[in-house]
Every structure is written in C-alpha cells, then in structure tokens.
Amino acid sequence: MRFSSVLKQSAKYAAHVPKSGVFPQGFQVGSVASGVKKNGTLDLGILVNTNKSYESSAASVFTTNKFKAAPVILSQRVLEEKKGKGINAIVVNSGCANSVTGEIGLKDASQMAKLIDEKLGATSSSTLIMSTGVIGQRLQMDKISKGISKIFTDNSFGSDFNSWLNIAKSICTTDTFPKLVTSNFTMNNGTQYTLTGMAKGAGMICPNMATLLGFIVTDLPIESQALSKMLRYATDRSFNCISVDGDMSTNDTINMIANGAVKTDEITEDSPEFLQVRDQVTQFAQKLAQLVVRDGEGATKFVTVKVQNSSTFADARTIAESISNSMLVKTALYGKDANWGRILCAIGYAKLETLDSLQTDKLNVSFIATDNSEPRELKLLVNGVPQLNIDEERASQILALPDLEVLVDLGTGNEEAQFWTCDLSHEYVTINGDYRS
Template sequence: MEKLLEKEDWITVENGTIATPLGFYADGKHCGLKRKKKDIGIIFSETPAESAAVYTMNQMQAAPIFITKDSLEVNQTLQAIVVNSGVANACTGKRGLEDGFAMRAMAAKHLGVAETSVAVASTGVIGDYLPMEKLATGIAALDLKSGISSDFHEAILTTDTVQKELTLQSEIGGKVITISGVAKGSGMIHPNMATMLSFITTDAAVPAELLQKLLKQKVDQTFNQITVDGDTSTNDMVIVMANGCAGNAIFSDGTPEFTAFAKMFYAVCQHLAKSIARDGEGATKLIEAKVKGATSKEDARMIAKQIVSSSLVKTAMFGEDANWGRIICAIGYSGGRFSPDNITIKIGNTVILEKSETTNYAPDVLASYLKMENISIEVNLHSGLEDGVAWGCDLSYDYVKINACYRT
C-alpha cells in the first residue's frame, strides 16, 4: 500500500518553512493583486539548485508554465521561484507571455541572477492580465535578509483556508538532510495536476535527472491521486529544488542513501496532497479510498481515484449516508479490471459488502463513524496483489456558494 513508513526514519521540524533547508531564503508581501492578503512571494537558493518540475495536463496551459519550462530547459538548475496569487495569467495570449517573461526578468534583476535561473508561477482568476506596476513594486519589496519566510506560504494562497506545509529532517549518509514542502490548492483540484501549486526545497545533493524521475514517480502516487471537484486547472505545477548545501555525497539511484531520501520525499508529497484534499472548498471530511487485490498498480490507483472523484460518493459522505451502491457504481465505471462477483467493501471497520453481496452490518455503528472528519473506504477486488490509494473530500453546500461567488 502506498503509505508512510510504519516506522518513520525522520523527525518533523516544528515551525519549519520552505526556507528551513540550508541555503534557502523566502519572503512574501502584499502588492495589491488581492485586496488585503499577501500576494507575491519568492524562494531563493544562495547557490544554483538542481531542479525538476511537473505540470498540468490541461491543454490550455497558462503563461507561467511556458516560462518555467523555458528556464529549466537551459541547464535544469534554478536559483529562485517567484509566485503571485490573485491573477492566474492564464488565457491571456501574447500579452500574458510577455508579462510573464517580464515578471521573471524583474525577479532576476532584484536578486542579481540570470533570468533563466528563475521559475514563475501564478494562481488566481483566469483571463485577467497581471497589473505589472503593482507586481514590479511587490517584487522590489521582497527582502530575503529580513523577510519572514513563512510569509511566502501565505502569499501563494487563494481560496485555501489553511496553509499546507511540512518540513522533515533525517541523517542520511552521515549528513543531516532537510526537505521542506509547501502547497496551495482548495478547488479546481483533479490532477494531472490541478489548481494546485507546490514547491519543495531540500539541501541534499541530487542530480537533476534523478530528481525529475523521483518527482514524477511520487507525484503520480500522491498529488495525482487527489481530487476535490473533478476540474483540472491551467496553472498547476510542482517544482523541487535541491541545492546540495547539506554537503552529502551526491545521491545515486538504487543506493540505500537515495532510498531513504526518496521515502522522506514521498512523506512530504503525501502530506501536502492529503492537506489539499482535506481543504477542498467547503469540505467537511477527508475521504481516503484504499484499493487492494488489484491486477496492477494502475488499476488500483484508477479505481481508488474514481471512488473519491464520484460526486455521488462525495455527497453521500457529506450526508453521512452509507450508500455503498454509489461506491460499487464508481468501481464499475472506473475502467479498472476486476471480477464483479467478488468485491469486498469496508467503510471504517465495517464490512458492508462481501463477495459483492450486502452484509448484515450494524447501521448505528456505521452512522456514528460517518460523523467523523476522516473517512476510510477500503475495497478488496480479490483479483491480484497490487494496491493503490487516493484522497478526496465531500461535496457540500458551501462548495457551490464559494465557486458561484468566486469573482464577486
């Protein structure tokens, strides 16, 4: 099963920020893209960092996607990421691209680095142009020496109700390695990827090619296994920077040191992904769907994600209704392979379906369980040995209210 290690080989750094790994700095400010809240932020590495990224699969990709790709095409290193919230700079045509490149140039000049050392990310309303004068003022105000690095976490939020962050630390190969992650995302979440931005920093030395392989693998297992509303955004990306300031010997694939690092990296990604699912717009519950006994990992993940994606399952969980027919229906149209006559479904610890037939379960026990904030649905297909997991949230009245009034 894709989950955290039962015995964690790391510690959680209390009050950690995206700048906790050695050699990183960050800041966030308000520049007027949003009415009051912080809306411009930056992450900076004092040395060039090996970097990797994955992007939205939406074909209507926003200007920042193209600009970040342009930066990483040079030599797969970055020194900074500049991010704004409030305006997505998506579906803005030629002017949007020009504004995005100008944003990159402003940040590079402010930091004294090459333009292609800077990645760009934006989130907010689609179709609006960036107010460049406000943006220029905001970038100029970012202060890496006296800035508060946790302010970056606030500056990237839109409809989020909480900041999503985690910092883990472990001794690997005789050196203390730190990984920090921060994410935003609350609605329009259905990755490959979704209205979701995530930034991960580490002071480990990891070659860019290996970092890209690791990022793709862990994103598939975590961020791409969450959903809020079935919509895939135009702007989403995950970027990781590894600057090597911890002083470890450069990781190689297949070594015990890299395996330990990869497990810690997965833990950060999983935490951020689950935090996004739990903070879905208007959500009251986190739903975890575990599928085991599948013929392939792809089938297991596909079926698990279809369960948490189902609007009928989501509304049933909001209504605290153990309507297992909605779960079995989602399994049926998921596209995964299984035997329809041999499915077991559990909600919490209660088996409600055994070999595709309803059981004599205790409704009162299940009703009590469904009042909880964290709901587990487990499916055993009895068809193979592979497992998968996905996370989502319930669909509430407030989701409609928030999105009906997003621009007003």
C-alpha cells in the same frame, strides 16, 4: 467566499498550521503585499537558493491541461534550457493567474522572472514562475515589479519560521489556511536533511480562480534526472491522488529544488539512498497534498480511499480516482449514508487497463474507522456478496467521523493505490455558485 474571509483563524487553521519549524539550509524566502490582491494581503513571494557550493537541481510537474498559462509555458522553457540545473529562484504571485493572456502574458511572465534574475546577478534565466488567481486578466506588472523590488531592497528575506509561513500565505487565494509542511529526515547512511514544502488549493476557485500550486525544497544534493523521477513518482502518489471536484486548472504546478547545502554524496538513480529518499519525498508530498483536500471547498470530511491487492497499480489508482470523484459517493459521505451501492457503481464504471484486476467474486468493500474505535472495519461487501446485516449504528458512528477510510480489496494481486477526497456539501455549491448573487 470572498478574499476578505480568507485565512481567518478557523478550527482548521489551528489544527493544520504549524507554530514553529526547522527549515533546509541555504534557502531564503521573502514576501510582500504587492497590491494585486485588492484586500491588501500578502500576494507575492520569492524563494532564493543561497548555497553556492553545489549547482542546484530542479524538477517540475505541470498541468496537462491543453491551455497552459504563461508561467507554466515559461517555467517549462527555463527548465529545458537549463536542463534542470542551476535554478536558483521561484517567484509566485496570487490574485492573477496570467492565464489565457496570449503573447503579452508570456512577456509579463518573462519580465517577472527577469527582474529576479537581475537581482541575483544570473547570466541566464534561472527562475521558475508560478501564478494563481483570475483567468484572462493581465498581470499588473507595475505592482509586481514594485513588489519584487521591495522584497529585495527592504531585505525582507529570511529563513526563520515567520518568513516561511508568510510565503506560504502569499500563494493562497480562497484557501482558509496556509499549507506549510517541514520535516527532518535521516538517511540510512546517517545523513540528516530537511524537506520544506507549501501548497495552495483547493479545487478551481471562484470566480475564475485557478490552480493547485506547490513547491518543495531540500538541502540534499540530488542529481537533476534523479530529482525529476522522484518528483514524478511522488506527485503520482500525492498531488495527482487528490480530488476536490475533479477539475484540473491551466496553472497546476509542483516545483522542487535541491540545493545540496547538506554535505553528502550527490544522490543519483544508482545511489543506495535513492529509493529511501524517493519514498520520504513521497510521504512528505502526501502530507502536503492531504492539506489541500482538508481545505477542500465546503468539505466537512476527509476521506482516504484505499484500493489494495490489485493486479496493477494503474487500475488500483483508476478505481480509487473513480470513487473519489463520484458526486454520488461524495454526497452520500456528506449525508453520512452507508451507501455501498454508489461505491460499487463507481468501481464498475472505472475505465480499467485490464479486466483481470476486477473480479466481482473477489471484491471486498469496507468502511474503516480512523479514530481507534472498535470494530475498526465495517464490512459492506465480502467476496462480492453484500452484507445484509450491517450494523447501522456502527456505520453511522464511522460516517460521522471527520476522518475515515473506504477500503476496497480487489483480491487480484498485490499492488495498491490511495486517493484522498472530501465530501460534496451545500457549502461547495454556495462557494462556487453564489459568487455574484
């Protein structure tokens, strides 16, 4: 897959890209084709907070890869210096990841942020930076610099649907559709607010493309510590619960900004609304993360792996991850093979915290149809006993669905975790292996 084939109006594009939307108050976004991407498509985007009535809060979850790209190192620094407050911009570019670029890479990332800070009249660094693209190449700062100027001087900032769709496009690399989600929520106290987010993925991408990038903004006022906890909680249940190929890049970053444009009491960890908003952010983040799996390289299937009734959340998550990352499970799903042996195997080699969470004679494994057809559940293993007379015709029907669920019931507690994964197809190998041939 080359850049030139990116963002074509595929069936996935039609199914997953919104045609309109409402967006949070007090944010403006702009984007431009800076020329870093050779095919001349959008590759540079800026989000700014225009609400002055509240000092914004920001939080991030960064890659744990030991090789952190320059924008990751710099954004971490900015967040620490500002203690998660007063972050008023995000700048993102695609086409070059500014990763493994040493000191010069840090200077370039710093310069990129500084250009925005100057335009915004900020006295200290208040811009987060995200980059995605080729590893080991320097940012073309002349193009980036001109691009930033152009967004400001042409006054191409906007808060309408097209402005948001365009910035979502500008962060894409080999994505086949932009991932933009926006939703309104009502809190128990009646306050209405909006979450808007975008992401790019999926997997590590050819030839040296990197990265899961995403950001979410809201017009609620959320205290920075509370925002940080919310985003960590949501990410652990969304962006950290998706598997395309199990590889983690040097640039992975999820940012969140709350600008408080909605007039309501600031939400802290002690607020009665904290848990409600945390859960709404989590569901929202799941929706966004799932789009990354739907656009998984070569994926023909979207599979929810649900592990329930576990004695611990961590072990439920570890088992869901083990199944989701198994190449053999993924190829069996591609081949529409009701291969519960491979699922069981992946459960068995998951590295669990406690052996209590997995007891063979309490284990149940089923396939679940998600298209409302009946019977919804096809039991493969019941209390550790393989079902010998599996309805193979029904199994084939369920496995032919583009969406399906693998349900694992551990029967050892009441915690649950979900992962979202895709199948492993010939197309994945083609995309990732045949770039130069």
